[in-house]
Amino acid sequence: MAGPVLEMRSISKSFPGVKALSDVNLTVASGEVHAVCGENGAGKSTLMKVLSGVHPHGTYGGEILFQGQPVAFKDIRSSEQHGIVIIHQELALIPYLSIAENIFLGNEPARAGFISWNTTLRQAKALLARVGLPENPQTRIADIGVGKQQLVEIAKALAKQVKLLILDEPTAALNDEDSRKLLDLILELKAQGVACIIISHKLNEIARVADSVTILRDGRTVETLAVGADGISEDRIIRGMVGRDLEHRYPERTPDIGEVALAVEDWTVHHPIDLHRKVVDGVSVNVRRGEIVGMAGLMGAGRTELAMSVFGRSYGRCTGGRVLLDGREIRTRTVSEAIGHGIAYVTEDRKHLGLNLSEDISRNISLSALGKVSRRGWVSEHEETRVAERFRRSMNIKTPSVFVETGKLSGGNQQKVVLSKWIFSEPEVLILDEPTRGIDVGAKAEIYTVIADLAAQGKAVLVISSELPELLGMCDRIYTMADGRITGEVDRADATQESLMRLMTVSAATDNEQV
Template identity: 55%
Template sequence: MKPPILEMKNITKEFPGVKALSDVSFAVTEGEIHCLVGENGAGKSTLMKVLSGVYPHGEYSGEITFNGQVQKFSRINDSEKVGIAIIYQELALIPELTVYENIFLGNEIRKGMMVDWNETIKRATEMLKKVKLDINPAVKVKDLGVGQQQLVEIAKALSREVKLLILDEPTSALNEDDSQNLLQLLRDLKEQGVTCIMISHKLKEVIQIADTVTVLRDGKTICTLDAHKGEVNENVLIKHMVGREIENIYPPKEHQVFDEVVFEARNWNAYNPVLGRKVVKNANFKVKKGEIVGFAGLMGSGRTELALSLFGNPEGYHVEGEVYLKGKKQHFTHPQQAINAGIAYLSEDRKAKGLVLIQDVKENISLSNLAEIAKRGVVDKNAEIVVANEYKNSLNIKTPTVAQKVQNLSGGNQQKVCLGKWLFVKPDVLILDEPTRGIDVGAKYEIYTIMTQLVRQGMSIIMISSELPEILGMSDRIYVVSSGKIAGEMPVHEATQEKIMELATEY
């Protein structure tokens, strides 16, 4: 058996009011793909930040041994020098720079005092071949897709002669093809002697790729499982992650769908002037009271564009067609008008577009409906605290206090804050765009339970999701979007993944 390339012993890391890691021990064998799983807030990212030097030696207790040497990293550069590279969920590329500039940023190839650009481009081309990315290294990063940017990040890590590559939720924003390409690349890197640690919530991918899996829960090491001994399966992982068995990830459908049509779009079109093309083409759909309507389709199919164009059109598309809310024709030119009418939209990108990360929980929850708690134009801070605590309790937001900064919460709890913000406007129609992206199985179940409770109370939900099991598990009725068009509609009892994919690739 190969020796461990990495050992972390008795790692404890505390933040004000919370112990993020408690006596965690973690070992990785040289040349393996080791997956690190756990619920949001379990301590996975914190452990990797300790390892990479984001949290320097002295800010935690415990010992790190890498390649047989005890390490005391003071910063990221220290870990990079010994061959450790970490790629975060939010990619650290500079959009306006070229691919080759990004790959060697901070690690420039010099000839004397000057950067040797010819050698830089040559070496960048070699790195791109290693990650099987066939692009011109002179193209700007902003012109690449998310999957391609992810590969540029890996090329950047390989340019530093990485021995241990850490990937934090690498497939969270990728489509199925890009995800599979990335997993195959990790296998190829393994064959080349690169050891990988992958943090992921996608358990099917974990089962597909892992040699070994370590489970963290509440900042503690729960177990380490050997995939080659048959110890890794979805039920076992879920049980260790959440501390209990979840028999069915989707709550039973016991709500009543009424005949009343609450929301309807007729011959709806949206033209994106930046792209110079229509992104929504003659869409017709309706949503009934107490119904969850799923919108399925491939990434780039136009689902998000459809939702945004109906929600007051914040992207400035040229729109035409008719929208009806509770039978009354509407014309929204700003999101506030849609909110006032009873429509709410939870963005697929909670960090950039759903939350103000530097503000606290109570300020984020009240943000969309300040008029409700204002007196003579001034926000009543006591009322704000009362409202925030109501949603903290009803949505089970795990935070010591509603005065906690949102940036300090786990992804699942950030999503619940986002949900609380929109529930505070008391909408009739709630649009959820990728409601469980980047959150763990336990938090997903809580979100699904909340959705089920809301439709039981008569709310209507439009759910956009790239996860077909989620579409099938939560929807009452499904629309499939392809190239901006609604390619088909079906009740959930007639739907299968094969039928949905056939329609999703129709145009």
């Protein structure tokens, strides 16, 4: 392999009360795919922000060499001028502009001060072909899926003559098929001489595309491993990330399953705009006390729509069905009604729907049950702080203070705040939608333990997840959905990834199948 395209030497970076990076070293060879692994809060994103100029030169210690020359980036534009482009987990596209406009935003082909639209469309079409996206360049971003939006981001990077592409959790929001296409594209770019840094918690994807892996822990470099030479296994990477073996990623439990706590019967929901379209079609499910029930399905199967519509009619228009709690029919027409009946919903979109990122940890945790920290209509800040401190310790939220702005936490710690918020409301039924999406293996293990503890307390837990090993490792029963309908119900002892995938791909025209 060719010499290094990038060398980051002894990089250190501090924030008030936190040392995010301490003497971190990273070397990336030309034409290499280099993975960076670590728990949430290990310093991965901070390191990439240093490299891409988000944290400008002078705000960190150490030096950066790019193509053998020292560089000092003052902002993102200066790093892009050298051919370094970062694609963040939250895509930076404008939904109501076209694909072509997004690709060349801030980099428009122009003559005499006027944009050349013919050139823009022609070059956009060529870039889309290069990333394997056969879309019309004039299509709006809002009209294509997340997987295609990722490819537009890469086309945008190629338009900037990228030499080093940084991808932060590129497949976190993608289904298996879109993930496979994106990983194939990364390998194609590698063959074309583009070096890539990929940050990912999906160790199977790292094993597939990476040439080298650098592991960070607590803001320091643990080691760099060559994928082909060092006999890398998932267990070895995990040990480097968390400092210990995770022999049992899923907690051992002997379920004590009681009576049905939540039953949803013949539930039907129509799309909020296209009222003729059923997104949930006659679904019936139930969860018993002390039981963890899984919900599997491909993207668009209707799992999230089912959960949101049950939780206070938060999605679509419900046209039929009943919700029963402990055998008694209840009304869940609003979120307040659902909470009042002891139902909690941990959304898959923690940044937009689960948290107020501009508020501190203390305020976020109390939001679902303000009455418990209020007196005569006034919130007791002392009580709010006391509650938040209790959850900070019990949930192992890594922060120097509960007064830290929630948006400054890592993804795993944000997820712990969301869980704390709903546990504080003392629900009887918890619906967890992708509870471990975008977080590392260490934080996942902690959250699995929390889920198991809740079930042991007699709570009824419904887990929606796109990770089949997670469902197989945690759940007592698993429902499958496709095209808005339940296509199967499988006991844990009988479930395999293959049997679940078969049920998840049953056509809507096929009669419901029970296994």
